[in-house]
Amino acid sequence: MSGGGTAVRMAVLAVLWGSTFLWIKLALEGFSPAVVTVVRCGLGAAVLLGLAVAARQRLPRGGTTWGRVTVAALLCNAVPFALFAVGERTVDSGVAGVVNPTTPLWSLVIGLATGTERGARPGRLAGLLVGFAGTVLIFAPWTKSGLLSWGALALLGAAVSYAVAFAYMGRKLVGSGTEPLALSAAQLVAATGLSALALPFGSGAPHVTVAAVVAVVVLGVFGTGVTFHLNYRLIATEGATTAATVGYLLPVVSVVLGAVVLHEEIGPRVVAGMVVVLAGVALSRHQPKRVPVKNPALCVKET
Numbered sequence: 001m002s003g004g005g006t007a008v009r010m011a012v013l014a015v016l017w018g019s020t021f022l023w024i025k026l027a028l029e030g031f032s033p034a035v036v037t038v039v040r041c042g043l044g045a046a047v048l049l050g051l052a053v054a055a056r057q058r059l060p061r062g063g064t065t066w067g068r069v070t071v072a073a074l075l076c077n078a079v080p081f082a083l084f085a086v087g088e089r090t091v092d093s094g095v096a097g098v099v100n101p102t103t104p105l106w107s108l109v110i111g112l113a114t115g116t117e118r119g120a121r122p123g124r125l126a127g128l129l130v131g132f133a134g135t136v137l138i139f140a141p142w143t144k145s146g147l148l149s150w151g152a153l154a155l156l157g158a159a160v161s162y163a164v165a166f167a168y169m170g171r172k173l174v175g176s177g178t179e180p181l182a183l184s185a186a187q188l189v190a191a192t193g194l195s196a197l198a199l200p201f202g203s204g205a206p207h208v209t210v211a212a213v214v215a216v217v218v219l220g221v222f223g224t225g226v227t228f229h230l231n232y233r234l235i236a237t238e239g240a241t242t243a244a245t246v247g248y249l250l251p252v253v254s255v256v257l258g259a260v261v262l263h264e265e266i267g268p269r270v271v272a273g274m275v276v277v278l279a280g281v282a283l284s285r286h287q288p289k290r291v292p293v294k295n296p297a298l299c300v301k302e303t
Helices: 003-018 020-027 033-054 063-087 093-114 122-139 150-172 180-196 210-238 240-248 250-261 268-285
Strands: none
Touching: 003 020, 003 210, 003 240, 003 250, 020 063, 020 093, 020 210, 020 250, 033 063, 033 180, 033 210, 063 150, 063 180, 093 122, 093 150, 093 240, 093 250, 093 268, 122 268, 180 210, 240 250, 240 268, 250 268
């Protein structure tokens, strides 16, 4: 693919993925976090199932693989999708998009804690400290105007859940023999079932509006199904490193859309924190040695 074509695909992917925080915020105007999560997973699963059938990729067979897919679906889809929806009830969509890129930092922490990340270079450790310093700067718990709240903790919990999912999938699903697209579809099918278990605990009756319906449909079809397919295609054609660079654009997209569409006020402290987090992520990702490329399934995430 030409450089121009790659740039266009990366831009489209960044806009689609970065806009998910906007669509979550709009969907919450009519639905509970539980409903948003279930519909998002269900519509995304429908898209990926259709693409898998068109590509003649078969869903995994066997209880062991499905059991692992279900665990991955819980950690990589059901839990973080729900936590982002819960968090955005009280936190701006732009801030949610800025917190999202902290996932690689948590992944490095988990790797150091479990011993899978051995001999981490000083530069990567410095990136870890810088990234978390940026996160603290964003929430500013020492000020009355700080953003630290239960909603903010939910957003951080979502980022941690993604990181745990990466570690699990790297050990249990890579090399399973199932094509990535079919594996992604199966994962979202499982996530839909898991998310549905939370529906009885949803708070209040929905106040359905046209805007909320459009938002949740766009979130599921484009922000989940189509986006993950484009990410898979980008990894397949250009490599994981190129696909990972999209992650640096997501917070910019989420902040801009939140400000323009929802009139959210993003102060200089949050912007500075975003820059510091992204700098820390860049440092923590620096790896001169060869890094194994994970299976580009649903949880291959650029952040």
